[in-house]
Amino acid sequence: MHRRLIAPGALAASLLLAIPASAASYSPGAPGIGDPYYPAYGNGGYDVSHYDLRLKYQPRTDELEGTATLLATTKQDLSRFDLDFLLDVSEVRVNGAKASFTTSGQHELEITPATPLPKGTPITVVVRYSGVPSTKSAYGFSTWHRTPDGAVAADEPEAAWWWYPSNDHPSDKATYDVSVAVPDGTQAISNGVLQSTSSKLGWTRYNWRSNKPQATYLTTLAVGRFDITTGKTSDGIPVINAYSKDLGDNDGAARASVERTGELVDWLSGYFGPYPFNSVGGYVPNTTTGYALETQTRVYYSPKQFANGSNTSVVVHELAHQWYGDDVSLAGWKDIWINEGFARYAQWLWSEHEGEGTTQELADYVYASHPAGDAFWTVKPGDPGPDNQFDTAVYDRGALAVQALRNEIGDDAFFAVLKGWPKDHAYGNASVGDFQKYAEKVSGKSLAALFDTWLFQPSKPAASAAKGASLASRTAAATVQPRSWKKIAATNSAHQG
Secondary structure, eight states: OOOOOOOHHHHHHHHHHHSOTTGGGOEEOOSSOOOSSSTTSSOSSEEEEEEEEEEEEETTTTEEEEEEEEEEEESSOEEEEEEEOOSEEEEEEETTEEOEEEEETTTEEEEEOSSOBOTTOEEEEEEEEEEOGGGOOBTTBOOEEEETTEEEEOOSSOOGGGTSOBOOSTTSOEEEEEEEEEETTOEEEOSSEEEEEEEETTEEEEEEEEEEEEOGGGOOEEEEOEEEEEEEOTTOOEEEEEEETTOGGGHHHHHHHHTTHHHHHHHHHHHHOSOOSSOBOEEEOOOSOOOEEOOTTSEEEOGGGGTTSOOHHHHHHHHHTTTBTTTBEESSGGGTHHHHHHHHHHHHHHHHHTTSOOHHHHHHHHHHHSOTTOGGGGSOTTSOOGGGTTOHHHHHHHHHHHHHHHHHHOHHHHHHHHHHHHHHTTTSEEOHHHHHHHHHHHHOSOOHHHHIIIIIOSSOOOGGGGTTSOGGGOHHHHTSOOTTHHHHHGGGGTTOO
């Protein structure tokens, strides 16, 4: 180190220069990212590019210890910023220096760095923490699910708060390294590819990496005793599936469904384009929840999804989300139709493939099954509101809107849109409006009236609006239930406990 002597006057001048002229512009980042459905979710003032989570978990006591390192960039002159988190924090450092911190609201960790952070500054935030996740709640609920041999973190629209600090909104996607130490004989499963394992003093550490941008709610952790199977898709994508060793009577049906993941990815790739991530698979823990969730590359399935036998339809639904929802994520939670309408439509395509009802027959059935006065039609898939975000209408009316689009623009343009959208918006975020513009660009047609009718009007579209479907003349035939319907309808609870 070379020290340079500075005259007192020069020192004073240099200190003045070190104080930004715009010091008054430094302000706290907003405690919410600005989503009208969930105003307190996410945070303003910065953007995360990578999460490095180093954890230790004891299944017997549900005790979790962790060090989270976040790489981010400031988006404003920041005096303070928030993370979404519930566990007990012992230390926070920002760019190596200790930062002060406190909590507020239901799930806010407020961090004040030692010095203010100018806009555009790369920052490294280290949070040391511990706690018992099952003892924590926010808004009266928990998304941390205990199992007989461990626990699972998988839920929507929030799950991260119970196990790592984050900017918890889909619009701030990042890559992940998740390293978890668990007692020997227990496994830790997360997203992406297992990079390595190591054992020491009765503990085994699993190191997982997700190398493409990933939304916080799509990040998962499962700890327990699993039977793990591996394989590859036809394109060489690694397939990693896991099943709790105590699934009981649901074990066979779960395996008969989830073990077809590679085949179904190959099939979906024909419609949506190349699979967008570095691995694929699913896991079935012994939980009492009833839903499935498209956690990125490693889908979560409840055993209840297989209570009536094998269910490839739910596997198709969750795998379709890898393109529609995970690769291209919603810009805000009101854009949920881009996720659920297309995942449901993939089930309709699978039904047609299996000879159990065409997409048009399914559309006719949905249309005919709900009279004009049914509350089903009051839900607007294009902006359903937080209370109806996972309403049946978002799935079924949402898929009906996709069929209406297909009838309007024709198969050539429709399938070009279906495959082109994930490529055009790869690893990013998009809104329903963005999708409309893209469909108009590909088809060369104005689609404003069609989108308004099928996605935004709280009423049943006139039969004439579904041109190409001939719904008015086929109402009687449309009431015949397609053979695939019960399997498809079972997915209505896919995101509901």
